[in-house]
Amino acid sequence: xxxxxxxxxxxxxxxxxxxxxxxxxxxxxxxxxxxxxxxxxxxxxxxxxxxxxxxxxxxxxxxxxxxxxxxxxxxxxxxxxxxxxxxxxxxxxxxxxxxxxxxxxxxxxxxxxxxxxxxxxxxxxxxxxxxxxxxxxxxxxxxxxxxxxxxxxxxxxxxxxxxxxxxxxxxxxxxxxxxxxxxxxxxxxxxxxxxxxxxxxxxxxxxxxxxxxxxxxxxxxxxxxxxxxxxxxxxxxxxxxxxxxxxxxxxxxxxxxxxxxxxxxxxxxxxxxxxxxxxxxxxxxxxxxxxxxxxxxxxxxxxxxxxxxxxxxxxxxxxxxxxxxxxxxxxxxxxxxxxxxxxxxxxxxxxxxxxxxxxxxxxxxxxxxxxxxxxxxxxxxxxxxxxxxxxxxxxxxxxxxxxxxxxxxxxxxxxxxxxxxxxxxxxxxxxxxxxxxxxxxxxxxxxxxxxxxxxxxxxxxxxxxxxxxxxx
Numbered sequence: 001x002x003x004x005x006x007x008x009x010x011x012x013x014x015x016x017x018x019x020x021x022x023x024x025x026x027x028x029x030x031x032x033x034x035x036x037x038x039x040x041x042x043x044x045x046x047x048x049x050x051x052x053x054x055x056x057x058x059x060x061x062x063x064x065x066x067x068x069x070x071x072x073x074x075x076x077x078x079x080x081x082x083x084x085x086x087x088x089x090x091x092x093x094x095x096x097x098x099x100x101x102x103x104x105x106x107x108x109x110x111x112x113x114x115x116x117x118x119x120x121x122x123x124x125x126x127x128x129x130x131x132x133x134x135x136x137x138x139x140x141x142x143x144x145x146x147x148x149x150x151x152x153x154x155x156x157x158x159x160x161x162x163x164x165x166x167x168x169x170x171x172x173x174x175x176x177x178x179x180x181x182x183x184x185x186x187x188x189x190x191x192x193x194x195x196x197x198x199x200x201x202x203x204x205x206x207x208x209x210x211x212x213x214x215x216x217x218x219x220x221x222x223x224x225x226x227x228x229x230x231x232x233x234x235x236x237x238x239x240x241x242x243x244x245x246x247x248x249x250x251x252x253x254x255x256x257x258x259x260x261x262x263x264x265x266x267x268x269x270x271x272x273x274x275x276x277x278x279x280x281x282x283x284x285x286x287x288x289x290x291x292x293x294x295x296x297x298x299x300x301x302x303x304x305x306x307x308x309x310x311x312x313x314x315x316x317x318x319x320x321x322x323x324x325x326x327x328x329x330x331x332x333x334x335x336x337x338x339x340x341x342x343x344x345x346x347x348x349x350x351x352x353x354x355x356x357x358x359x360x361x362x363x364x365x366x367x368x369x370x371x372x373x374x375x376x377x378x379x380x381x382x383x384x385x386x387x388x389x390x391x392x393x394x395x396x397x398x399x400x401x402x403x404x405x406x407x408x409x410x411x412x413x414x415x416x417x418x419x420x421x422x423x424x425x426x427x428x429x430x431x432x433x434x435x436x437x438x439x440x441x442x443x444x445x446x447x448x449x450x451x452x453x454x455x456x457x458x459x460x461x462x463x464x465x466x467x468x469x470x471x472x
Contacts, residue, residue, distance in 0.1 A: 038447035039144055042371050042406060043316035044438050046137070046324045047309070047356070048120070049348075049378035050171040051112070051331030051338075053400040054392050055421065056382065057086040057345050059101040062421050068386050069420050072341045073349065083413055088349030091357035097411040098360050098369070098404055100471055104415025104424035105377070105401035107431055110394045112331070113174055115379035119399075120178035120324075122435025124461045134182030136435050137322040139461055140442055141188045142181075143454065148319030153274065157315055158190035159308045160326040161197060165296040167337045168328035174379075175326045184458070190324060193275065195311055197291070197304045274318035277311065285310065288358045295329055295347045297339050303347070306355040313362060316372050321442065327352065330378055334391025341382075341392055360404050373406025373441050375434065384422040397423045401434070406441045408471040429468055436465035440472065 056062060061071035061084050074087030078096035085093045085101075092099070107123075109115040114128025124133025134142075141156040148155060158179055163169040181188040277285065288306035295303045305327055312323040329348050334340035339347075356376070363369045381399040382392030398417055404410065415427035439445065439462050448454065449463060 038444045038451060040442055040444060042373065042442055043320060044140065044322050044373045044375060044406075044442060045309070045312045045316065045359075046322070047352075047374060047376045048175060048324060048326055049330045049352075049376065049400060050116070050175050050326055050328045051167075051378065052115070052380045052382060052394060053330040053348075053378045054086075054332065054341060054345075054382035055103070055105075055398050055400045055417070056384070056392070057341055057349065058089070058400045059085055059402055060103045060398075060417055060421060061086045062417075062419070065420060069384050072386060072390070073345045080411060080413070086345070086349065088345045089353045091353045092360075095357050095360045095404075098364065100403045100408065100410050100412050100414060102401040102403075102414045102429050102468070103398075103417045104427050105381075105399040105429045105434075106424050107380070107396050107399065110380060110396045112171075112379055112394075113177070115396065116174040116178035117180075119377060119379055119431045119434075120175075121182075121431070122438070123430055123432035123465065124435070125182075128178075130177075130180065130182070132182070133461065134184050134188070135179045135190075135324075136438055137179060137190050137324050138181035138184050138188040139435075139458070140322045140438065141190075142184045142458060143439075143443060143448070143462060144321050146187055148321070151319035153315070153319035154191045155319075155321040156188065156190040156324075157320055157322075158192045158324045158326070159195060159311060160192070161194050161304050161308070162301075163328060164299045164301050165329075166299075167297055167331065168295075171328040171331065172326060175324075175328075179324060190322075193311075195304050195307050197302050197307075274314045274320075275311065277307070277314070280310065280314070284362065287362070288355060290351045290354050293347060293351045293354075295351060297329070297337065303351040303355075305351045306358060309355050309359045310362075313359065313366075313368070313372070317368070332382065332391050333393055334387065334389035338391065340390035341386065342390060356404075363405055369405045370407035371405075373408065373438070374404040375438065376400065376402040376404075377434065384420050395422075401429065403437075403471065408437075408441065412470065414468060414470045427470070432465035433468050435462075436467040437471060439463065439465070440467040 057071050057073050061075035063070055063075045063084055071086050075084040076087055076090050076093045078085055078093040080096045083096060107118060109118045109128050117125050117130055118128035120135045121133040122136040125131065137156045144155055146155055147153060160172055163172050179190055273279065288310040290306035291302040291304065293303040294300040308325045312325055315323050329344065331338045332341045332344035359374065363372055378400055380394060380396040383395045386392055398421060415429055416425050418425050445463055
């Protein structure tokens with residue numbers, strides 16, 4: 001059986017043959033140009049906390065602030081002297097020396113939809129109205145190429161999941177909107193992949209989920225496809241599987257030239273194998289597993305954040321340059337659609353604590369801490385004052401932001417917030433600085449500026465923003 005993939009994988013490979021430019025040709029051309037490449041051998045995983053995670057209950061708990069301002073979940077001492085995290089982050093506190101927390105991340109867009117666009121574009125769309133700019137993932141893909149020249153792995157992947165709670169679904173839609181390619185074109189759109197979860201009780205209670213399948217390949221192929229088209233796709237999958245076995249048996253793969261063999265390996269499962277978690281050590285899967293934590297507000301499902309981050313690591317190892325991971329539910333107003341801070345953080349805070357600490361430790365154990373940069377942020381933060389229902393409302397003057405890995409300087413707190421967690425008092429950091437940090441991590445900016453093949457507008461988007469200098 002083929003590893004899980006979507007029909008879009010097949011269509012994308014097929015489109016590469018249009019105009020006489022085959023995938024093998026493309027791979028050969030990329031290698032020929034690689035001698036003076038501005039690409040670094042690094043990847044970015046962007047963990048996006050959709051809905052606006054509270055900066056106070058995550059990485060700036062303000063234990064000395066007045067009641068109603070300081071973290072409602074308490075605080076925990078970290079491995080960094082004098083630094084505390086929110087009370088639902090005990091495992092992250094132990095790896096704080098391998099993280100860099102920014103306590104002065106700020107912008108001016110307070111509406112969910114526009115803030116998603118503004119932040120995910122790294123400020124290249126200043127208002128979030130999608131009138132200019134593009135997502136950071138699309139921009140990185142335009143500069144680095146749509147596929148990895150060595151492995152054929154798609155360079156930009158969006159990891160989300162099937163959502164059963166309406167509010168979570170809304171946030172997923174906003175995340176996908178903010179991940180748009182802008183004028184760069186659809187070739188630089190992220191490959192969307194739902195990691196999938198298995199929970200018969202929740203599925204039974206959720207009519208909208210009854211027709212969905214655990215197999216992402218079949219699930220994607222069932223979306224609005226006529227029966228004859230579906231049969232064509234299934235026939236293609238079977239033929240590819242058969243071709244792979246024949247080539248293996250005859251030893252013909254070795255007789256193909258390097259680039260044709262590499263292209264064929266992509267189609268037959270080399271890159272797609274990265275999506276198959278059954279290839280992982282069961283102990284690693286267990287370390288990442290967050291499924292025991294149920295998330296939602298009106299309808300619940302198991303948390304798959306750990307599974308998403310494990311998959312993100314596998315994709316990066318296979319050559320993916322930019323993985324965006326969506327985590328919904330952080331809009332904790334304590335209103336009809338959202339839980340209060342305390343209950344919300346008991347779900348999502350513990351889920352993030354477990355998954356991210358596993359990811360950081362895993363990278364360290366595998367020697368990947370210098371190759372993969374984790375960025376944790378969201379659309380904005382929450383109000384310094386708790387509302388009457390025990391929630392916090394929209395607040396963009398301070399937002400959650402943290403980093404791990406990437407070969408950057410970890411074990412520090414960058415910037416400072418005011419005593420009441422209401423505004424930066426030192427080193428304001430904007431979404432543009434996040435983009436600058438990502439660009440300087442993925443690319444040699446000096447060489448990038450000298451590459452005449454990069455269009456002026458794209459070069460300006462990529463290089464006009466300063467990185468967070470404390471991290472370099």
